[in-house]
Amino acid sequence: MQRYDCVILYNTVDEWDMDGSDEGAYPANLVREEVSAVEKSLAAAGFRPFALPVADFSKGLVETLTAIAPRFVFNLCEEVNGGAELEMCVAGLLELMGIPYTGSPPLTLGLALHKFYVKQILASADVPTPWGWVCHPGRKLAIPGRARFPLIVKPEHEDASLGINSNSVCRTAAELKRQIDYIHEIYGQDALVEEYLDGREFNVAILGGREPQVLAVQEIDFHGLPDGEPRIVSFQAKWDEESLLFNRTVPICPARLSKRLENKIKDVALRSHLAVGCRDYSRIDIRTAARGGLFVLEVNPNPDLSPDAGFARAARVAGYSYGEMILRIAEAALERSAVPVRGF
Ligand SMILES: Nc1ncnc2c1ncn2[C@@H]1O[C@H](COP(=O)(O)OP(=O)(O)O)[C@@H](O)[C@H]1O
Ligand SMILES: [Mg+2]
Structure with missing residues (x-):
């Protein structure tokens, strides 16, 4: 029997459809693409990954993790029991079981889903938000x-x-x-x-455990949007590949910036990553105001790691292949020593 040495935890998302919502469901095929790309990269690096879907918390989940006893978990789980609010508990479970895992710790994952708390923390770190x-x-x-x-x-x-x-x-x-x-x-x-900040919008990808590195700044080009359409990355603009809004909100990476502005954006992004306690990888959304100044919209501790998503694009710009990017994240988890809890 094949002996697995790491687990990719991910959530099944087919039930995201929200009654009455104008936005629709998060496309489940994107999660599958992300999982299979991570799986291939880990296998190419010599690991033996097992992809484990999580819908609800169960005894079976704990038993499977205990039986495999992985060296680390690649944690792509963003919801459990039908909602995102318990996402942090999956990382918490891995903490309790003493299994190293990729990505941010429970407190950061929980915090990021409370945007107003994040604004307060950023304010105390002198990072402006709207x-x-x-x-x-x-x-x-x-x-x-x-x-x-x-x-x-x-x-x-x-x-x-x-x-x-x-x-x-x-x-x-x-x-x-x-x-x-x-x-x-x-x-x-x-x-x-x-x-509402009517300015430019940037996403900044950050990679690395102990020594996080700002990879590149991406800009969203809104110029093609029809008159009257707000210049924002709405749900449709982000996910519905067939839609006009998707096709007229174009990511440009690296963004065309003066060195001075680029350095300022990277500095604000890194300070936000550290203030909120992000680990291994994150994406920070930033916007300028028409009156000037940089403002952080959101700190995202678990951005999409699919090969064609913005994070991987920024990694390529910084000189990392997709496989190297995934390996760096895995290595960050492996570097963290963990003391197994007795009984597991
Ligand atoms: N204060 C703001 N001013 C202008 N646009 C905003 C503001 N807040 C959010 N947006 C727009 O809405 C999008 C989604 O908001 P964000 O806070 O990043 O939430 P999410 O977690 O859903 O990505 C942003 O990418 C941006 O285009
Ligand atoms: Mg965002």
């Missing part, structure tokens, strides 16, 4: 005196542009109320309202 506030379901909308339209509304605890569509940028109080209600009703969670 001004904003949180609207809880069931409370009357009170627009702070400081607010100026246009404003953008997003779900507080989501990722992957879920809940973000062409109506997310609001120009009046009525539009704002409608969009906040949409997040409360369909996504069943707090809505985060932010000043």
Whole structure:
């Protein structure tokens, strides 16, 4: 029998479809492409990987991990028990079992799904984020005196542009109320309202465990979007390859930047990665304001690692093949010593 020495944990995502959502479901085929590319890269590097899907937490999951006793887990799991909020517990389980794993620790994974907490942590590290506030379901909308339209509304605890569509940028109080209600009703969670920054958008990929390296800065080119369409990476623009919005929001990597701006963006990205406690790899979304200045939109501790996604593109620009990028992430996990808990 083949003896496996590492496990790729990933989630089955076919049930992401959200009733009443304008965004649709995260494409399950993308996860499969990511898993099989990681699997091939690990095998090419001499590992013997076992790809283990996780839908719900079960005794079987613990038993399989115990039976394989992997040297490390490549953790691609972004949800469990039908939601992202327990994602951090999968990393927590691996901590408890004493199995080294790739990627960020539980606290960072949990934090990244609370965008307002992240903003507060970044503020305390002197990293600017767009001004904003949180609207809880069931409370009357009170627009702070400081607010100026246009404003953008997003779900507080989501990722992957879920809940973000062409109506997310609001120009009046009525539009704002409608969009906040949409997040409360369909996504069943707090809505985060932010000043809409009408500037350039950058994604910055960071790779490495103990010594993280900023790989490259990618820019999203919005110039081809039709008039009236907000210049944002909505769910459709991110995932629906057939759509106009997807095809008119073009990633450019490396971004065309002055050396000075490039250095500033890389510095803000690295400080954000460290402030939120990201490990091994992350992607930081940054935007400029029309009035100038760089603002962090989001810290993403588990960006898509598929060969044709932005992270791998940035790695190629920095001189890493896809296989080398995956190997660096795996090696970062292997470098961390772990003390197995008795009983496993
Ligand atoms: N304050 C903002 N101003 C302008 N655009 C924004 C703002 N916040 C988000 N966006 C747009 O919405 C997209 C998704 O928002 P983001 O905070 O990155 O959430 P997600 O976790 O879903 O990627 C961004 O890539 C950007 O295009
Ligand atoms: Mg984002």
